[in-house]
Amino acid sequence: MSKVDDTKHVAADGQEKVPTASETGGPIILFFMIGLALSLVVGWVIFPKLLYSQKKQPIDFNHVQHMELVDDGCESCHFFRDDGSFSGAPTLAQCIDCHEEVQSDTENEIRFVEEYVQKNREVPWLVYSKQPQCVYFSHVAHVKMGNMDCVTCHGHIGESTELPVYEQNRISLYSRNIWGKNIGGFKKNTWDRMKMDDCAECHVKEGVRQASVQTGKGGCFVCHK
Amino acid sequence: MKIDRRSFLALSVGGTVGTALTPLPWKIQDDLAIWTQMWPWTPDPLDGENTFTHTVSTLCRGGCGVTVRKVGDRVVKIEGREDYPTNQGGVCNLCASGMQMLYGPTRIPHPIKRVGDRGAGQWARISWEEALSMVAEQLGEIRQAGQPETVACLSSRKYGSVAELLKRFLTAYGSPNFMVTPSMMDAYDMTLKRMHGVDGRMGFDLENADYVLSFGSGLIEGWGNTAYMIHTNSVWKERKATVKQIEPRLSNTAAKSDQWIPVTPGTEAILALGIAYVIIKESLYDYDFVNNFSTGFEEFRSAVLSGYSPGNVAKQTGVDQSTIVTLAREFARARRPMALCGRGQGTVPGGLGESVAVHALNALVGNINRPGGVWAMPRPAVDGWAAPALDASAQAGLAKPRLDGAGSAAFPFAEQLFNRVPEALATGSPYPLKALFVYEANPLFSTPGAAKVREAFDQIPFIVSFASHMDETAMAADLILPNHAHLERWEDVPDTSGFHQPMIGLVQPVVEPIRDTMHTGDALLRLAAALGGTMAASMPWENYKACLQEGLASRWSQLEADGFWIDNRYRPDTWSLAFPTPSGKFDFGVAGSDLKALFAPAQPEGDDGSYNLKLIPYDSVRIPNGPVGSPPFLVKIVSDTVLKGNDLFVEVNPETAKAAGFVEGDHAVLKTPLGSATVRVHLSDGLMPGLVAIPRGLGHTAFDGYLAEKGINANDLIGSVEDAASGLDAAWGILASLVKA
Incomplete structure (x- = not known):
């Protein structure tokens, strides 16, 4: 007779001892816990490391040093154009105003002048807060009309002496700063995250009109393209 | 465990x-x-500072003012310029797609010379020095041999400093053969010359007209300046002006008009004369104008009354007698009626008789040189240059007759008759051509009877193209000296689309040239310098911009400041001063012509009795049919009842289709005396029975994969018919048959 038949027979007899819950429960719970722990480690620790690639900015930039030299704070370089659009990261033309010649003997400064200024190449800055293409965002509406300061969304970047490493999401290809450093999406400060919920949170809190100025209606296309 | x-x-x-x-x-x-x-193909708009530059778009004939938006050095949007007198913020779809003509793959990136067979597309890159010296050497040899008249030039533009410079180059060289691609303006110019005695151009005070009788003009489909005409159409709607559209096919213009009057193709002039008959018979004409300011009215009257009674006209045109009478009465009783001609976009001139018959209606009601009427306008002139210096060789060459017969005893009023060139070259009479310059024209595609033009071009040993894009004619050239694209150059664009105020627009560079190209003006100056002697002396400018500036003389400062120059106080002469004919009056008799012969309709070619249908071409505002082919944006907006994949649809009336056993979408062979092609059938109640309508502007063999091989070229199936009175191409279509494929 086969082994299977033997087992059935024994079980039917009730002569052999059937394993009790306490005897099998231990290993099952153990394996459950191992699975749980591993997945928690993967999800909270390993996944974020794999998800983001780290990129260095082409030139390191010292905000503090520049802030000491300008009169108008952030807007000295990140200014509004006459048509109300926001200039964002400075273009080479602005930098050349001061950096036509090498200003100091730091390796960074020499490289900047040689690689970009002399070759008339724009610096391919990596923009931490670049929103997806489908989002309409107007700086002038927030800064000039809403009287918000830069720090509310961008944090204390203006007080940094070097640029943070740019982390790029390997799937969405956007900066980590949009989702926020915390993989769980938890935030302590207003500038920790720049997702839609964060826009909405402030808009609700401030009682911002949620409808289109032109049509008077709300909906996706008020903020999305 | x-x-x-x-x-x-x-x-x-x-x-x-x-x-x-x-x-x-x-x-x-x-x-x-x-x-x-x-996705990589999702457009990613550039971010950066927006700058706006005003220029004029030269892609279509309209010459609209445009505002080009750039981000950095990149053109991102072309829009109509709001304060431009003609288009007033509007822009046609071709000019709005101009970025694709600037950045697209059909640009010719540098000078090239042919290394394989003609048309095989085998080219070798050469330097500008080499290219220019090749041309100079050839021209030098021809001139040395005493045959300067055998060098000709074909331009798509008649006016403006580049056209004038090409003409001047030929004049100084010794050739009378400067030619322009034909258009309805040729017929209008000739009509103006013969009836008004004015050597100028026609202007139309369209917005102020209150009753428009259009003999097949695609008023909102590319006739004149497209954007201005669409604006004008809105003005007409606001002012409750009446538009009556006379044509065999329900075009968009007909659909938007107050009444569509289907007419047998080619009989528009007969209908105009039928209307004239009623106006004369019922004495509805303007007595003051006709009696005091015109001559030849008796001849005109007897010609009209002897053959164009409404009954007779109704039989020939298919328009009811009552409609003819109603049209005549409405037209004559309107305050500012205007009759217009030029079929579709006016790319084929039509016969002189047609233009005269239609213009006679304007004259009968006295709406000449008055608000809301047809105005005689001065020609745009580049008048700041001294006359070219001519040596003995040039004088001898210029004394020769023109190749196309324009200005000869047979066609004294014609300025250019490019449609006659293929035959002249086929027969070698009066002489063969040794070299041809082609400037922004694509005759191998856009001339009716394109196959004959191709054969004629095979007879020319040296063809130099100044094309910016690889079109059909550039493909058949021996040497290409690519011009800057339209957004990279200086140029003046006098308005010649029928606007009623003298106007010049300034094309200004929006971006630096992105390829190794050269302004054709500069290329000509360098060629003239290389040829030396009086050639160099006639074209002494350091560069084209200096030559442009000098040519525009006192208008330059305003052009530079505003981007256009306009004489908005211009008013045409009053009747007593307006007609420098021998009699000093408007001439209904058309300078002693045989009016019966003049008004005889053009007979379609190849009538051997085997064709039971008539094929007519139609123009669509979505399909450019001039020298510039559709950029990809435009190919996308062609309806799939016109073009589906590579299949072209011809329109057929359901009644005609039923008789031939066709249903919607059937494949068919369309045959004409010129050739045959496989097409598909689209049933349309908007076409008179017995006709087949084919769109013009498709069936390119050159340009890129978005355009080449899509559909068939109407000009391969429809030829040109020479008008005996004027030499102009009078073809309205051709006989055809449509059988199952």
Whole structure:
């Protein structure tokens, strides 16, 4: 007779001892816990490391040093154009105003002048807060009309002496700063995250009109393209 | 401890529960959603400072003022210029797609010379020095041999400093053969010359007209200046002006008009004369104008009354007698009636008789040189240059007759008759051509009877093209000296689309040339310098811009400041001063012509009795049919009842289709005396029975994959018919048959 038949027979007899819950429960719970722990480690620790690639900015930039030299704070370089659009990261033309010649003997400064200024190449800055293409965002509406300061969304970047490493999401290809450093999406400060919920949170809190100025209606296309 | 299946299950359950407690699944979902917005083909608009530059778009004939938006050095949007007198913020779809003509793959990036057979597309890159010296050497040899008249030039533009410079180059060289691609303006110019005695151009005070009788003009489909005409149409609607559209096919213009009057193709002039008959018979004409300011009215009157009674006209045109009478009465009683001609976009001149018959209606009601009427306008002139210096060789060459017969005893009023060139070259009479310059024209595609033009071009040993894009004619050239694209250059664009105020627009560079190209003006100056002698002396400018500036003389400062120059106080002469004919009056008799012969309709070619239908071409505002082919944006807006994949649809009336056994979408062979092609059938109640309508502007063999081989070229199936009275191409279509494929 086969082994299977033997087992059935024994079980039917009730002569052999059937394993009790306490005897099998231990290993099952153990394996459950191992699975749980591993997945928690993967999800909270390993996944974020794999998800983001780290990129260095082409030139390191010292905000503090520049802030000491300008009169108008952030807007000295990140200014509004006459048509109300926001200039964002400075273009080479602005930098050349001061950096036509090498200003100091730091390796960074020499490289900047040689690689970009002399070759008339724009610096391919990596923009931490670049929103997806489908989002309409107007700086002038927030800064000039809403009287918000830069720090509310961008944090204390203006007080940094070097640029943070740019982390790029390997799937969405956007900066980590949009989702926020915390993989769980938890935030302590207003500038920790720049997702839609964060826009909405402030808009609700401030009682911002949620409808289109032109049509008077709300909906996706008020903020999305 | 025993590890069994349950252990693994427990592990994976634990893993699943654990994963659900991490951000991983939600974060991946979110990222994947955003990733779908990052397809490589999703347009990613440039971010940066917007700058706006005013210029004039030269892609179509309209010459509209445009405002080009750039981000950095990149053109991102072309829009109509709001304060431009003609288009007033509007722009046609071709000019709005101009970025694709600037950056697209059909640009010719540098000078090239042919190395394989003609048309085989085998080219070798050469330097500008080499290219220019090749041309100079050839021209030098021809001139040395005493045959300067055997060098000709074909331009798509008649006016403006580049056209004038080409003409001047030929004049100084000794050739009378400067030619322009034909258009309805040729017929209008000739009509103006013969009836008004004015050597100028026609202007139309369209907005102020209150009753428009259009003999097949595609008023909102590219006739004149497209954007201005669409604006004008809105003005007409606001002012409750009446538009009556006379043509065999329900075009968009007809559909938007107050009344569509289907007419047998080619009989528009007969209908105009039928209307004239009623106006004369019922004495509805303007007595003051006719009696005091015109001559030849008796001849005109007897010609009209002897053959164009409404009954007679109704039989020939298919328009009811009552409609003819109504049209005549409405037209004559309107305050500012205007009759217009030029079929579709006016790319074929039509016969002189047609233009005269239609213009006679304007004269009968006295709406000449008055508000809301047809105005005689001065020609745009580049008048700041001194006359070219001519040596003996040039004088001898210029004394020779023109190749196309324009200005000869047979066609004294014609300025250019490019339609007659193929035959002249086929027969070698009066002489063969040794070299041809082609400037922004694509005759191998856009001339009716394109195959004959191709054969004629095969007879020319040296063809130099100044094309910016690889079109059909550039493909057949021996040497290409690519011009800057339209957004990279200086140029003046006098308005010649029928606007009623003298106007010049300034094309200004919006971007630096992105290819190794040269302004044709500069290329001509360098060629003249290389040829030396009086050639160099006639073209002494350092560069084209200096030559432009000098040519425009006192208008330059305003052009530079505003981007256009306009004489908005211009008013045409009053009747007593307006007609420098021998009699000093408007001439209904058309300078002593045989009016019966003049008004005889053009007979279609190749009538051997085997054709039961008539093929007519139609123009669409979505399909450019001039020298510039459709950029990809435009190919996308052609309806799939016109073009589906590479299949072209011809329109056929359901009644005609039923008789021939066709249903919608059937494949058919369309045959004409010139050739045959496979097409598909689209049933349309908007076409008179017995006709087949084919769109013009498709069936390119050159340009890129977005355009080449799409549909068939109407000009391969429809030829040109020479008008005996004027030499102009009078073809309205051709006989055809449509049989199952």
